[in-house]
Amino acid sequence: MQYMINLQAATEISPIFLTVTLIIYLIIVELGNEKMKKALMPFVIILTIIFVIFAAASVYQTYIGLKLILPLI
Amino acid sequence: MKIKTFLFVILGILIAELIFSLNQTLGFVIYAVLLGVVLISMEKDITLDKSEMLLIFLMIVPIARISELFLPFTALWKIFAFYAVIAFLAIYYGEKFWIKSGNVKFEDLSYLVIIAIASIFVMAGAEYFFHMTNSIVIPLIFFIAYAEEILFRGEIQNLIGEKYGGAYAVFFTSLLYGIFTISYGFPIFLFAFLASIILCAIYQYTKNIYLTFMINVVFHALFFTLYPVVA
Numbered sequence: 001m002q003y004m005i006n007l008q009a010a011t012e013i014s015p016i017f018l019t020v021t022l023i024i025y026l027i028i029v030e031l032g033n034e035k036m037k038k039a040l041m042p043f044v045i046i047l048t049i050i051f052v053i054f055a056a057a058s059v060y061q062t063y064i065g066l067k068l069i070l071p072l073i
Numbered sequence: 074m075k076i077k078t079f080l081f082v083i084l085g086i087l088i089a090e091l092i093f094s095l096n097q098t099l100g101f102v103i104y105a106v107l108l109g110v111v112l113i114s115m116e117k118d119i120t121l122d123k124s125e126m127l128l129i130f131l132m133i134v135p136i137a138r139i140s141e142l143f144l145p146f147t148a149l150w151k152i153f154a155f156y157a158v159i160a161f162l163a164i165y166y167g168e169k170f171w172i173k174s175g176n177v178k179f180e181d182l183s184y185l186v187i188i189a190i191a192s193i194f195v196m197a198g199a200e201y202f203f204h205m206t207n208s209i210v211i212p213l214i215f216f217i218a219y220a221e222e223i224l225f226r227g228e229i230q231n232l233i234g235e236k237y238g239g240a241y242a243v244f245f246t247s248l249l250y251g252i253f254t255i256s257y258g259f260p261i262f263l264f265a266f267l268a269s270i271i272l273c274a275i276y277q278y279t280k281n282i283y284l285t286f287m288i289n290v291v292f293h294a295l296f297f298t299l300y301p302v303v304a
Binding site: 013015017018021024025028032033034035036038039040042043046047050051053054057058 | 097098101102105108109112113115116119120121125129132136137139140142143144145158161162165166169
């Protein structure tokens with residue numbers, strides 16, 4: 001059975017890149033005019049959703065890892 | 074927008090795609106910079122004109138590429154998520170900018186429901202009659218064709234056609250379509266380019282998105298048979 005979420009399936013790029021891009025786009029949205037906001041908002045929404053999925057998956061992975069390690073300690 | 078700017082953006086996308094296939098981190102950085110430059114270059118006027126809308130549509134696939142990189146999904150789900158991002162952005166901007174293809178308002182969500190039902194029927198048929206093992210690919214093909222048609226034929230080709238004329242629209246849409254597959258290799262680029270020339274020419278003459286959608290499904294079925302990457 002193939003699961004939907006698999007952290008190994010993510011590429012080797014550091015999530016810091018995603019965070020920095022998201023922050024830069026948020027700054028552009030904030031400083032830009034109305035037209036800019038309109039154009040960029042869906043991109044920011046998409047990146048935020050991806051960020052949340054990645055964060056949730058890695059927190060879950062850490063939790064599973066801890067659950068495996070803690071009984072040994 | 075002058076044709077020079079348009080060609081410059083296409084060249085930027087080509088370079089980003091080529092580097093992306095060699096080094097993902099560098100490709101990601103180039104895509105992010107390209108997106109930023111394009112968006113900041115639009116900040117002159119108060120309203121969006123046709124060429125700026127075209128620039129936004131050109132940036133949809135790069136943003137889907139960027140987001141696909143960070144999705145911790147397995148291969149099949151990754152492809153689905155990639156096209157879901159494209160479909161969402163294409164429908165959103167299509168609604169926002171009032172873009173219509175011919176006399177059909179194809180962004181209508183009922184179209185998606187019909188496609189979903191049709192794909193489930195085809196999948197069930199393939200399971201029942203041919204005992205296909207990877208029949209989950211079939212709805213995926215329908216979804217991919219849907220997302221590609223509304224973005225490339227319905228929006229990009231329409232806007233280029235309004236701006237520069239029909240022949241340019243067919244050529245540049247096909248070139249863009251090919252460029253976005255160039256990271257898979259040159260034969261696939263050629264296949265996508267030629268397939269897109271046929272699709273764009275049909276759309277240019279008939280202005281019927283349903284017809285090109287069905288032909289796109291056939292092309293994708295052929296492609297997945299020749300290159301069983303997902304299976």
